């Protein structure tokens with residue numbers, strides 16, 4: 001696995017404070033506890049070196065990371081955390097609105113879902129939002145190692161139907177097994193080189 005240089009840039013609630021770069025940007029989103037930090041760590045081959053692991057729902061802001069001086073990963077706070085107040089939900093919506101409509105170098109939404117579970121209403125909202133903005137969408141189904149082999153195709157069909165994406169476009173992933181890491185980099189590279 002290739003070594004990846006990762007630099008934490010900033011954590012910001014406001015689009016005005018987001019780092020100004022010309023690098024292609026990828027936004028990674030998913031519900032709390034889905035395995036997003038683990039996926040990012042698996043991608044950059046770190047335990048926690050660059051990425052500060054967060055308690056579910058604790059990190060409220062957009063976190064920007066520069067990877068290999070080639071692209072930016074934007075880690076969106078995990079959504080669907082039960083204890084969020086109405087005010088916090090509105091703030092989250094405004095932050096995402098501000099972000100999505102202002103980032104010129106945004107290449108794709110990488111939506112992370114749990115292989116075992118039907119995607120939530122929040123996942124659907126996120127994907128519909130990206131569609132409205134004509135963004136490219138990559139769906140990654142993580143924690144595959146926790147699934148029974150015999151159930152994989154049924155589980156994938158459920159994700160596919162719920163999100164309205166073809167099963168063939170859903171990437172199998174496991175952070176513990178490092179499955180899907182090279183494939184996801186392949187997809188990210190294809191957007192970078194586009």
Ligand code: GDP
Pocket residue numbers: 030031032033034035036037038039053054055056057078142143144145146173174175176177
């Ligand atoms: P986040 O809240 O979305 O950032 O989720 P984390 O990355 O912190 O993961 C939540 C929990 O799921 C942790 O206990 C992880 O160790 C576990 N986890 C994450 N990805 C995987 C995976 O691919 N396989 C397995 N077995 N566990 C995982």
